[in-house]
Amino acid sequence: MATAMNRVDLDGRPIRPITICMIGAGGFIGSHLCEKLLMETPHTILALDVYNDKIKHLLKTESLSWNDRIQFHRLNIKNDSRLEGLIKMADLTINLAAICTPADYNTRPLDTIYSNFIDSLPVVKYCTENNKRLIHFSTCEVYGKTIGSFLPKDSPLRQDPAYYILKEDASPCIFGPIEKQRWSYACAKQLIERLIYAEGAENGLEFTIVRPFNWIGPRMDFIPGIDGPSEGVPRVLACFSNALLRREPLKLVDGGQSQRSFIYIKDAIEAVLLMIENPARANGHIFNVGNPYNEVTVRQLAEMMTEVYANVSGEPALEVPTVDVSSKEFYGEGYDDSDKRVPDMTIINRQLGWNPKTSLWDLLESTLTYQHRTYAEAVKKAIARPSSS
Ligand SMILES: NC(=O)c1ccc[n+]([C@@H]2O[C@H](COP(=O)([O-])OP(=O)(O)OC[C@H]3O[C@@H](n4cnc5c(N)ncnc54)[C@H](O)[C@@H]3O)[C@@H](O)[C@H]2O)c1
Numbered sequence: 273m274a275t276a277m278n279r280v281d282l283d284g285r286p287i288r289p290i291t292i293c294m295i296g297a298g299g300f301i302g303s304h305l306c307e308k309l310l311m312e313t314p315h316t317i318l319a320l321d322v323y324n325d326k327i328k329h330l331l332k333t334e335s336l337s338w339n340d341r342i343q344f345h346r347l348n349i350k351n352d353s354r355l356e357g358l359i360k361m362a363d364l365t366i367n368l369a370a371i372c373t374p375a376d377y378n379t380r381p382l383d384t385i386y387s388n389f390i391d392s393l394p395v396v397k398y399c400t401e402n403n404k405r406l407i408h409f410s411t412c413e414v415y416g417k418t419i420g421s422f423l424p425k426d427s428p429l430r431q432d433p434a435y436y437i438l439k440e441d442a443s444p445c446i447f448g449p450i451e452k453q454r455w456s457y458a459c460a461k462q463l464i465e466r467l468i469y470a471e472g473a474e475n476g477l478e479f480t481i482v483r484p485f486n487w488i489g490p491r492m493d494f495i496p497g498i499d500g501p502s503e504g505v506p507r508v509l510a511c512f513s514n515a516l517l518r519r520e521p522l523k524l525v526d527g528g529q530s531q532r533s534f535i536y537i538k539d540a541i542e543a544v545l546l547m548i549e550n551p552a553r554a555n556g557h558i559f560n561v562g563n564p565y566n567e568v569t570v571r572q573l574a575e576m577m578t579e580v581y582a583n584v585s586g587e588p589a590l591e592v593p594t595v596d597v598s599s600k601e602f603y604g605e606g607y608d609d610s611d612k613r614v615p616d617m618t619i620i621n622r623q624l625g626w627n628p629k630t631s632l633w634d635l636l637e638s639t640l641t642y643q644h645r646t647y648a649e650a651v652k653k654a655i656a657r658p659s660s661s
């Protein structure tokens with residue numbers, strides 16, 4: 273069990289317990305960060321969210337030794353006057369709140385822009401005005417498309433890292449035209465990054481910006497019709513898990529040619545903890561947090577998940593495990609895609625000495641074991657129920 277004793281930062285200084293105002297604590301990343309902070313550190317969490325299902329196991333259990341170190345506040349940051357008081361009570365604010373599923377970007381662009389830009393404005397303002405440190409969650413999507421994607425398909429330069437590696441302090445942000453509303457999210461995140469950076473430059477805000485590169489693991493999103501809407505479209509891990517659980521082919525959008533680097537949530541949370549506990553090394557920086565060694569096409573991801581799921585469930589894989597679907601059919605009008613996302617790790621290595629550890633196979637094994645254990649029975653029952661229509 274963690275105590276305040278014996279814990280030192282990267283420069284050997286004792287770490288003093290702090291209070292953290294975590295906005296969006298009830299989500300996928302928030303739930304893992306709360307677990308880590310409660311189990312391995314002496315810090316206190318003011319957990320803010322509209323939902324708390326994913327952190328229920330951490331709340332209100334008298335027998336848990338961290339009982340007095342987490343308080344849940346059910347609130348919507350759009351319209352709640354308690355927000356400034358809670359930020360003032362804390363030493364550090366971590367803002368995770370966002371609409372962040374691609375199916376929403378082109379179908380609910382206004383909600384997406386409000387959520388990712390407008391709703392964050394008071395958070396940034398209260399941190400600046402009250403001299404509070406801010407760790408803000410942005411996204412790898414701010415890079416948009418790679419420079420290489422504009423080269424001819426057969427150009428050898430496409431293999432040159434200079435044309436695709438994404439660097440915080442050098443790479444441009446390349447989005448599609450306005451009618452491709454997919455980019456509403458990336459654009460809103462980019463503008464809030466610029467605002468935070470400007471608050472740092474002009475008003476002395478102490479900030480760190482995190483750009484997650486496809487963090488995946490247990491509790492990510494929802495399984496449609498089980499713990500989320502039947503017609504909902506979560507991110508790819510949950511979409512593919514849902515298909516595997518239902519024994520349906522995995523849908524490959526536009527042939528599954530896009531590439532992503534996936535990182536295990538537990539590796540990524542280690543990086544966030546280093547940022548929290550090493551402010552002198554993290555302040556003023558933007559950090560890529562991803563695993564460049566776990567790069568695959570979406571098609572390869574589907575194939576690997578199919579194989580791993582067959583191992584962990586004991587059920588044979590489908591004979592035809594995938595099916596192609598157009599992005600228009602799957603996401604609707606205005607969808608577009610990032611072609612390739614490989615994070616440069618120079619800055620996070622230099623500042624925090626952090627590296628990801630878990631291979632894609634291993635992280636899929638533990639995640640799909642969780643998905644099978646958590647959902648297989650419920651999905652079987654849902655399939656067996658006669659439909660009401
Ligand atoms: N998971 C990833 O790989 C990934 C990648 C890039 C960026 N991010 C960013 O990290 C952050 C967290 O992502 P996540 O994957 O945990 O998503 P998530 O949807 O699981 O968590 C977001 C949480 O914020 C809450 N929230 C949203 N609007 C709110 C509001 N107005 N008031 C109070 N709470 C609100 C939601 O209820 C949810 O619990 C987001 O900012 C996202 O853009 C995540």
Ligand SMILES: O=c1ccn([C@@H]2O[C@H](COP(=O)(O)OP(=O)(O)O[C@H]3OC[C@@H](O)[C@H](O)[C@H]3O)[C@@H](O)[C@H]2O)c(=O)[nH]1
Binds near residue numbers: 373485508511532
């Ligand atoms: O069933 C599916 C779901 C998704 N996909 C594809 O899989 C890829 C990954 O899709 P995801 O839903 O995980 O989301 P993306 O990687 O495109 O964006 C994510 O990036 C980082 C964060 O900011 C957000 O969590 C989200 O925007 C995309 O190319 C998508 O088209 C499928 O082929 N089939």
